[in-house]
Amino acid sequence: xxxIRRNLALKMLDxxxxxxxxxxxxxxxxxxxNGELVFLPRAIVCGLNRNLAENRERGFMPVDADxxxxxxxxxxxxxxxxxxxxxxxxx
Numbered sequence: 001x002x003x004i005r006r007n008l009a010l011k012m013l014d015x016x017x018x019x020x021x022x023x024x025x026x027x028x029x030x031x032x033x034n035g036e037l038v039f040l041p042r043a044i045v046c047g048l049n050r051n052l053a054e055n056r057e058r059g060f061m062p063v064d065a066d067x068x069x070x071x072x073x074x075x076x077x078x079x080x081x082x083x084x085x086x087x088x089x090x091x
Contacts, residue, residue: 029083
């Protein structure tokens, strides 16, 4: 499996739309605060109701094949990200 540095992965997550206006969909794997491993095969990056940079978090919402939102927003600490688009995140 290929690797990607965390700072480059976060830059990938900052891109929310393609030039033609479609949402960018990512496959993401992370660990929740309670230790549960979560894999979202199709998710978009969304905002949270707090400062993302100060709290070192990103929000992920699962979507279906049509890009419609399903499920709820997962707030994820950037230190808990494991994979992004089948690339292992390294520090």
